[in-house]
Amino acid sequence: MIMPWKRIVIAGGGTAGWMVAAALARVFGKSGYEITLVESPDIGPVGVGEATIPPLIAFNRMLGLNEQEFIRQTKATFKLGIEFVDWRSAGERYFHGFGGFGTAAQGVPFYHYWLKWKKENPNSDLSDFSVTASSARSQKFIHPDSRGAAAIANMRYAYHIDAGLYASYLKHFAIALGVKHVQDEILDVCLRPDNGFIEALQLKSSNALQGDFFVDCTGFKSLLLGKALGIPYTTWGEWLLCDSALAVASNHASEAISPYTTAIAHSAGWQWRIPLQHRLGNGLVYSSSHLDHDAAQTLLLSRIEGEPLSGMKNIRFTPGVRKKAWEKNCLAVGLSSGFVEPLESTSIHLIQSAISRLVQLFPDADTNEVLARQFNRDFSSDMEEVRDFIILHYCLTERVGDPFWERCRTMSLPDSLQEKLELFRCSGRLIYEQKNVFTDINWVSVLIGQGVLPASHSPLVDGIPLRNLQTFMEKTRSEIAAAVDTMPSHQSFLARL
Amino acid sequence: MSAGIRKLVICGGGIESYTLAHRLKKHFSDSLSITLIESGNVSEPACVSVPPAAVNFFTSQGVSEDVLVGEAGGLYRTAVLLKSVNQGKDFYLPFSPPGFMLHARDFQHFYVWAHKKGLAHSYDEFSLSSMSAKRLKFLPASKDAGSLLSTLNHGYTLDVTRLKDYLRSKFQSMGGSIVDGEVSSVSLDADGCIACLDVHGIDDSSVVGDFYIDCSGEDNSNLSSALNASFLSERKSLPVDSIIRSVSSCSGSYRPFSSISLQGAGYIIEQSAQYKKQSDFVYNSGELSDEEAVNLFSEYMRTPPSDLKKLSGQSKRRNQFWVKNCIFMGASSGFLQDPFMGTYSLSQSSILRFISLFPSAKESAPLAEEYNRLTHLEYDCVVDFHSLLFRVFGLKSANARSDSFLGEAVSDRLKSRVDMFNHTGRVPFREGDPISQDLWVSTLLGSGLVPRAYDILVEGIEPKWIADQLKKMFQMIDGASAKMPYLKDYIAQGSAV
Ligand SMILES: Cc1cc2nc3c(=O)[nH]c(=O)nc-3n(C[C@H](O)[C@H](O)[C@H](O)COP(=O)(O)OP(=O)(O)OC[C@H]3O[C@@H](n4cnc5c(N)ncnc54)[C@H](O)[C@@H]3O)c2cc1C
Ligand SMILES: Cc1cc2nc3c(=O)[nH]c(=O)nc-3n(C[C@H](O)[C@H](O)[C@H](O)COP(=O)(O)OP(=O)(O)OC[C@H]3O[C@@H](n4cnc5c(N)ncnc54)[C@H](O)[C@@H]3O)c2cc1C
Numbered sequence: 001m002i003m004p005w006k007r008i009v010i011a012g013g014g015t016a017g018w019m020v021a022a023a024l025a026r027v028f029g030k031s032g033y034e035i036t037l038v039e040s041p042d043i044g045p046v047g048v049g050e051a052t053i054p055p056l057i058a059f060n061r062m063l064g065l066n067e068q069e070f071i072r073q074t075k076a077t078f079k080l081g082i083e084f085v086d087w088r089s090a091g092e093r094y095f096h097g098f099g100g101f102g103t104a105a106q107g108v109p110f111y112h113y114w115l116k117w118k119k120e121n122p123n124s125d126l127s128d129f130s131v132t133a134s135s136a137r138s139q140k141f142i143h144p145d146s147r148g149a150a151a152i153a154n155m156r157y158a159y160h161i162d163a164g165l166y167a168s169y170l171k172h173f174a175i176a177l178g179v180k181h182v183q184d185e186i187l188d189v190c191l192r193p194d195n196g197f198i199e200a201l202q203l204k205s206s207n208a209l210q211g212d213f214f215v216d217c218t219g220f221k222s223l224l225l226g227k228a229l230g231i232p233y234t235t236w237g238e239w240l241l242c243d244s245a246l247a248v249a250s251n252h253a254s255e256a257i258s259p260y261t262t263a264i265a266h267s268a269g270w271q272w273r274i275p276l277q278h279r280l281g282n283g284l285v286y287s288s289s290h291l292d293h294d295a296a297q298t299l300l301l302s303r304i305e306g307e308p309l310s311g312m313k314n315i316r317f318t319p320g321v322r323k324k325a326w327e328k329n330c331l332a333v334g335l336s337s338g339f340v341e342p343l344e345s346t347s348i349h350l351i352q353s354a355i356s357r358l359v360q361l362f363p364d365a366d367t368n369e370v371l372a373r374q375f376n377r378d379f380s381s382d383m384e385e386v387r388d389f390i391i392l393h394y395c396l397t398e399r400v401g402d403p404f405w406e407r408c409r410t411m412s413l414p415d416s417l418q419e420k421l422e423l424f425r426c427s428g429r430l431i432y433e434q435k436n437v438f439t440d441i442n443w444v445s446v447l448i449g450q451g452v453l454p455a456s457h458s459p460l461v462d463g464i465p466l467r468n469l470q471t472f473m474e475k476t477r478s479e480i481a482a483a484v485d486t487m488p489s490h491q492s493f494l495a496r497l
Numbered sequence: 498m499s500a501g502i503r504k505l506v507i508c509g510g511g512i513e514s515y516t517l518a519h520r521l522k523k524h525f526s527d528s529l530s531i532t533l534i535e536s537g538n539v540s541e542p543a544c545v546s547v548p549p550a551a552v553n554f555f556t557s558q559g560v561s562e563d564v565l566v567g568e569a570g571g572l573y574r575t576a577v578l579l580k581s582v583n584q585g586k587d588f589y590l591p592f593s594p595p596g597f598m599l600h601a602r603d604f605q606h607f608y609v610w611a612h613k614k615g616l617a618h619s620y621d622e623f624s625l626s627s628m629s630a631k632r633l634k635f636l637p638a639s640k641d642a643g644s645l646l647s648t649l650n651h652g653y654t655l656d657v658t659r660l661k662d663y664l665r666s667k668f669q670s671m672g673g674s675i676v677d678g679e680v681s682s683v684s685l686d687a688d689g690c691i692a693c694l695d696v697h698g699i700d701d702s703s704v705v706g707d708f709y710i711d712c713s714g715e716d717n718s719n720l721s722s723a724l725n726a727s728f729l730s731e732r733k734s735l736p737v738d739s740i741i742r743s744v745s746s747c748s749g750s751y752r753p754f755s756s757i758s759l760q761g762a763g764y765i766i767e768q769s770a771q772y773k774k775q776s777d778f779v780y781n782s783g784e785l786s787d788e789e790a791v792n793l794f795s796e797y798m799r800t801p802p803s804d805l806k807k808l809s810g811q812s813k814r815r816n817q818f819w820v821k822n823c824i825f826m827g828a829s830s831g832f833l834q835d836p837f838m839g840t841y842s843l844s845q846s847s848i849l850r851f852i853s854l855f856p857s858a859k860e861s862a863p864l865a866e867e868y869n870r871l872t873h874l875e876y877d878c879v880v881d882f883h884s885l886l887f888r889v890f891g892l893k894s895a896n897a898r899s900d901s902f903l904g905e906a907v908s909d910r911l912k913s914r915v916d917m918f919n920h921t922g923r924v925p926f927r928e929g930d931p932i933s934q935d936l937w938v939s940t941l942l943g944s945g946l947v948p949r950a951y952d953i954l955v956e957g958i959e960p961k962w963i964a965d966q967l968k969k970m971f972q973m974i975d976g977a978s979a980k981m982p983y984l985k986d987y988i989a990q991g992s993a994v
Contacts, residue, residue, distance in 0.1 A: 004956070027954060028954075028957065029954075029957050030957060031953070031956050031957020031958075032956075075815070079942075107557070107853075117843070186831060240607075312807050328933075358920070360923065360952075361921060363951050364950070365950075367918075367920040367921065367950055368919060370916050370920045371920060371921065373913075374913075374917055374925055419863075419866075422863050423863040423864070423866075423867055426861065426863050426864075427854070427856070427857070427861060427863065427864050429854055429864065429867070431854070431867055432867070432871060433928060434926065434928040436931075455855075456857040456858070458525055458853070458855060459502065459525075459855045459856070460525070460852065460855060462525075462528055463524060463525050463526060463528050
């Protein structure tokens with residue numbers, strides 16, 4: 001006989017808390033589970049986190065959200081990828097698009113053909129062969145579901161969302177499905193004396209909130225997992241130097257709304273530009289040991305377009321991860337379980353994958369330990385994957401002069417990343433692994449974008465005579481260009497929704 | 498070829514050699530010269546069985562089903578019959594997953610739920626491929642995605658000699674060269690790479706290549722001793738070491754399955770292609786003397802002992818599969834007593850891996866390292882799966898006297914997978930696993946291990962509705978399999994067209 005844990009308590013009402021609440025409410029439906037979310041009316045959410053990656057589409061679909069409605073409610077725009085400016089060196093830019101390159105012939109990934117082609121055509125740009133990057137460059141967008149050229153099927157997209165609006169959208173959704181919403185502050189976490197499990201949350205103005213299973217979404221505070229259960233934090237500061245961020249919204253300075261995020265390197269970190277329907281999100285991410293707060297503020301203000309719409313938000317963080325996300329009857333989701341850094345906008349995705357794992361591995365008293373072990377294993381491997389991918393952007397820089405970038409260029413790397421780089425450099429091949437967050441396309445875009453041209457490509461493409469390769473490459477490029485020509489601009493696509 | 502491998506030499510003339518040689522010719526045509534060395538001593542099997550992955554493998558090699566099942570005398574295979582496995586009952590391990598998802602949840606959870614409530618059907622009775630196999634019926638998957646028949650899957654039992662002859666003649670017609678003779682010695686260069694092979698034949702010669710593949714079968718070859726390549730034993734996980742074989746011509750009706758049945762301290766595996774039937778008695782010589790084994794087997798087969806052939810069959814794998822400029826493939830890469838996957842299927846995936854990592858220089862250490870890593874990952878999973886099958890049959894190695902279901906000889910990897918199954922009704926994914934989750938689940942449920950838990954979502958659904966759905970499913974599958982043609986008729990019809 002299974003004795004299910006039916007009282008679920010979610011602590012915290014930021015993006016993580018409401019995503020968990022909405023998903024669990026949807027999955028458990030009317031099966032007798034009781035879901036309560038408690039959030040402090042005084043302590044706000046972190047209030048950033050507006051760029052996403054494509055799997056969010058699947059999350060919204062799982063909830064049953066209508067895409068048009070979602071875009072209207074969250075003032076979202078489409079995101080085809082990220083444009084990186086000045087990362088390799090000042091003046092250089094590249095595009096990391098979500099969609100694939102060209103077409104795979106004979107089962108050989110397209111970029112191998114391009115690598116061979118590049119030897120004969122040194123000016124060729126890989127992003128010309130990506131429909132996603134090409135449409136982004138022209139400020140255009142079309143839905144991959146639309147009928148049209150075959151090349152369009154290779155489009156992949158995500159969204160830029162207003163974080164506050166997304167959380168309140170999910171809040172209405174969750175409450176409508178029966179989630180109980182408590183606005184109160186957690187003062188203490190009560191543990192059971194016999195086994196150290198969480199028994200209840202002591203609230204400021206009402207009774208203690210009892211539960212069987214607790215989800216810690218209290219942000220950087222990590223009140224339950226970190227503070228009450230004492231799970232230590234592993235820091236990744238030796239590789240990830242940025243530890244501070246400033247964020248400010250501004251109004252659009254021009255008509256065009258770009259369908260991508262821009263990430264511009266500066267002397268001690270980087271700056272983001274995230275276009276929403278009604279405003280731009282801007283932020284400066286930096287290393288506080290290389291740039292002081294006031295200088296950072298001045299730098300950001302000098303670099304934003306349009307007028308600032310709000311005061312500047314100031315956030316400190318420590319890149320790293322909790323040793324475990326799930327301990328006893330508590331699972332941390334969101335910032336409370338760790339944070340790598342904002343580059344490549346993975347944090348909301350990690351919330352989402354934690355949720356889908358939790359739904360698959362929902363525990364009861366007997367199974368809890370085995371399930372937690374499995375969860376923690378997957379969680380650590382996701383976090384390390386993200387860590388390596390982000391370090392890649394920094395360590396491949398060719399910038400000289402700034403102490404920050406000097407350190408990035410010369411630091412020793414995690415073994416997992418070092419091996420990956422070696423294999424790619426010598427052979428153009430990527431270590432094959434079951435990846436949960438990024439695919440080979442992501443890695444290749446950044447590696448090649450940052451100027452790593454491998455010593456050789458797959459010998460399989462050498463079977464093709466140069467003349468045929470020429471025809472193949474030109475045909476691919478012109479098909480993509482023709483498809484982009486037929487697309488509407490991103491703005492007019494949004495306006496039509 | 499860009500940088501290096503212009504000439505490839507394959508040592509051996511078995512099924513593996515020709516599969517590889519033909520495949521490489523297809524990919525590289527004239528840009529790679531391939532020489533194959535074969536000695537006349539053949540002791541190859543009559544039949545090998547391969548899982549559904551082989552369908553794509555052969556299609557992408559340009560070997561159509563008409564050839565495999567027509568010219569080359571193979572047969573379709575949709576299940577593996579495990580004789581008297583769970584309380585004396587037969588279980589057909591199916592290639593297409595049983596049942597359908599309900600409410601976006603896997604079927605197995607509903608099955609487990611119903612089983613606990615006394616459902617009479619066994620798990621395989623919900624699989625179209627098991628039910629059709631049991632009835633000796635066959636159809637390939639339908640292309641119509643809406644049809645029940647689109648869920649079908651099949652592999653083959655292949656006629657080794659016929660298929661080899663076919664591939665051999667194709668290889669020759671594509672310009673591949675074959676040297677008759679035996680590799681008698683190996684010369685190394687200063688880096689310890691193979692420089693050339695001396696061949697003793699009608700005319701003694703020496704064959705030079707940039708890269709070498711050792712497909713010389715099970716016995717330690719000259720190449721492996723020259724390169725000091727050693728084996729790891731898998732005896733602990735797969736506690737059988739001897740084989741007695743009987744080959745007869747096929748009579749009676751065609752069976753779309755292979756079968757495994759427990760006999761004494763071993764098992765008998767029977768597989769038949771169109772013209773040949775092969776039966777192997779695989780046993781543990783520590784528990785059964787050769788004489789006892791011969792008597793047992795000849796009684797079972799009703800053949801005189803003189804028609805039986807004794808082979809050795811220690812389970813082992815290479816420490817390293819790719820050493821310097823040489824890869825060990827086929828039986829020379831190792832040999833697992835794996836009645837389900839088969840060494841030939843493992844080699845098919847090694848061939849694909851080799852092609853995707855094809856080197857462009859004589860020695861390419863990072864590629865070799867990646868190849869070895871991936872090959873071991875795959876072997877790990879296959880060893881685990883078979884080690885589970887062995888436990889299912891109650892075969893334990895002599896030094897593992899334990900009452901637990903799994904016994905001590907089982908790896909931690911396998912223990913944690915079975916644990917997870919027991920606690921969640923799901924088998925966690927493992928990187929590199931060629932065996933699908935569905936097959937793991939079928940094997941576990943088929944062997945009588947009913948997990949204690951299943952997806953909690955099931956609890957929230959109206960019990961009567963689930964019961965009705967299961968009943969309907971069974972009727973549909975039962976009805977559809979009854980209407981399918983007999984394999985015999987299907988084949989006769991095909992060759993008439
Ligand atoms: C600079 C920066 C940029 C980022 N950019 C991106 C991005 O582009 N894309 C992306 O995916 N992610 C991004 N992230 C991460 C993203 O912002 C977070 O993952 C996301 O907002 C989820 O936060 P959270 O819900 O875990 O925590 P928070 O938003 O901090 O929420 C914490 C909640 O806990 C509650 N709480 C705290 N203490 C108590 C208490 N004592 N009692 C009761 N309630 C309490 C608060 O009221 C609040 O509701 C970024 C993060 C940073 C720092
Ligand atoms: C009981 C049993 C059941 C099996 N069932 C299956 C199954 O169901 N599915 C499956 O996929 N696999 C199965 N296998 C494994 C399969 O039979 C082998 O993987 C496969 O036959 C090995 O082929 P090979 O080409 O590597 O080696 P071999 O067939 O042994 O060929 C080796 C070749 O190399 C030549 N050679 C050797 N030394 C030299 C030399 N010095 N110079 C030149 N030439 C040389 C030999 O003459 C021969 O031609 C089974 C094996 C056994 C024992």
